[in-house]
Amino acid sequence: QRLTVNLPGLTMKNPLMPGSGTFGFGDTPAAEKMDLNGLGALVIKTTTPHARKGNPQPQIAMLKNGVINSMGLTNPGVDAVVNGKLPHLRQKYPDLPVVGSIGGSSVTDYQCVAQKLANSNMLNALELNISCPNVQEGGMAFGTSPQTVEEVTRKVKEVTGSIPVYVKLSPNVTDITVIAKAAERGGADGLTMINTLLGLHIDVETRQSVIGNGMGGLSGAFLKPLAVRMIYQVAHVTDLPIIGIGGVETVDDVLEMFFAGASAVGVGAAHFDDMEVIPHLAAQLEQRMNELNIESLEELREEVRNEF
Ligand code: RRO
Structure with a gap:
């Protein structure tokens, strides 16, 4: 009960959700073996x-x-998602809050996907992914200029009706607060932050990148201080709810996200060590809150708000 979190479109039994991509469309081999009802969303x-x-x-x-x-x-592709993946997921998990994620390489693309996902009536909220670092056309390019962030958010909001839209922000920017404010002006209902940080790892034996595309998005524990810093900064310039994601592995990491100003927490890379990390963290959260004299998770966001 104390772990329940209410965000626009999402009533979650615990504040934890996987990062986009972690479980595909709920149909990856790992997801098939699990009960996804243990996820907040x-x-x-x-x-x-x-x-x-x-x-x-x-x-x-x-x-x-x-x-x-x-x-x-x-x-x-969106038609296969709406006509195949989502009906299957909904049949298996009628009560699980599900968040769709919108990608594209033009404003028209984003609008097309947003409208089809929204009209499916099978999603509780949408994430607008303007921060994928791995595609040439669009992706992160949309999330690094305040003008395009505002425009694409507004255009997506025009076609998504009453379904809340969380804009997923890129850490590959100098001032994250400028981008967050642009999303807010565009009509965002919330923010998810952060996506992966563009990096490169060269193997000295082969003298080549360890991944096929060369550069790629970095995630995992070392990213947490960057995510916490950015969430903290943004939480002080907007009232929008923030889904905090970036390097969370332990129950204290979860609470740190709340102390920074998050209202819910995403977990991505930690799934490589434990596919059930979310239910495992949820099971530890209440006891840790007791130890640290935390009455409710909402009060933590309120404390950050009072620092304005
Ligand atoms: O699919 C990807 O390469 C990817 C995406 Br869409 C994203 O948003 N973030 C990421 O690290 N990888």
Whole structure:
């Protein structure tokens, strides 16, 4: 009960959700073995107007301190998602809050995907992914200029009706507060932050990148201080709810996100060590809150708000 979180469109039994891509459309081998009802919400893989095979293999590699990926927005395209993946997911999990994720390489693309996902009536909220670092056309380019962030957010809001839209922000910017404010002006209902940080890991034996595409998005534990800093900054300039994501592994990491100003928490790379990390963290959260004299998670966001 104390773990319940209410966000626009999402009533979650615990504040934890996977990062987009972690469980595909709820149909990955790991997801098939689990009961996804242990998640506060499920965020599905970013979806584009047409199917995408993704970038050259290998698309992902483990680093000493985290993960680098250049999946390249692999997905079956929005029609296959709406007509196949989502009905299947909904049949299996009628009560699970599900968040769709909108991708594209033009404003028209984003609007097309947003409208089809919204009209499916099978999603509780949408994420607007303007921060994929792994595609040439669009992706992160949309999320790094305040003008385009505002425009694409506004255009997506025009076609999504009453379904809340969380804008997923890129850490590959100098001032995240400028981008967050642009999303707010465009009509965002919330923010998800942060996506992966663009990086490169070269193997000295092969003298080549460890992933096929060269550069890729970094995730994992070392990213947490960056995410916490950015969430903290943004929480002080907007009232929008923030889904905090970036390097969360432990129950204290979850609470740190709340102390920074998040209202819910995403977990991505930690799934490589434990596919059930979310139910495991949820099971520990209440006891840790007691130890730290935290009455409710909402009060933590309120405390940050009072620092304005
Ligand atoms: O598919 C990807 O390459 C990908 C995406 Br869409 C994203 O938003 N973030 C990321 O690290 N990889």
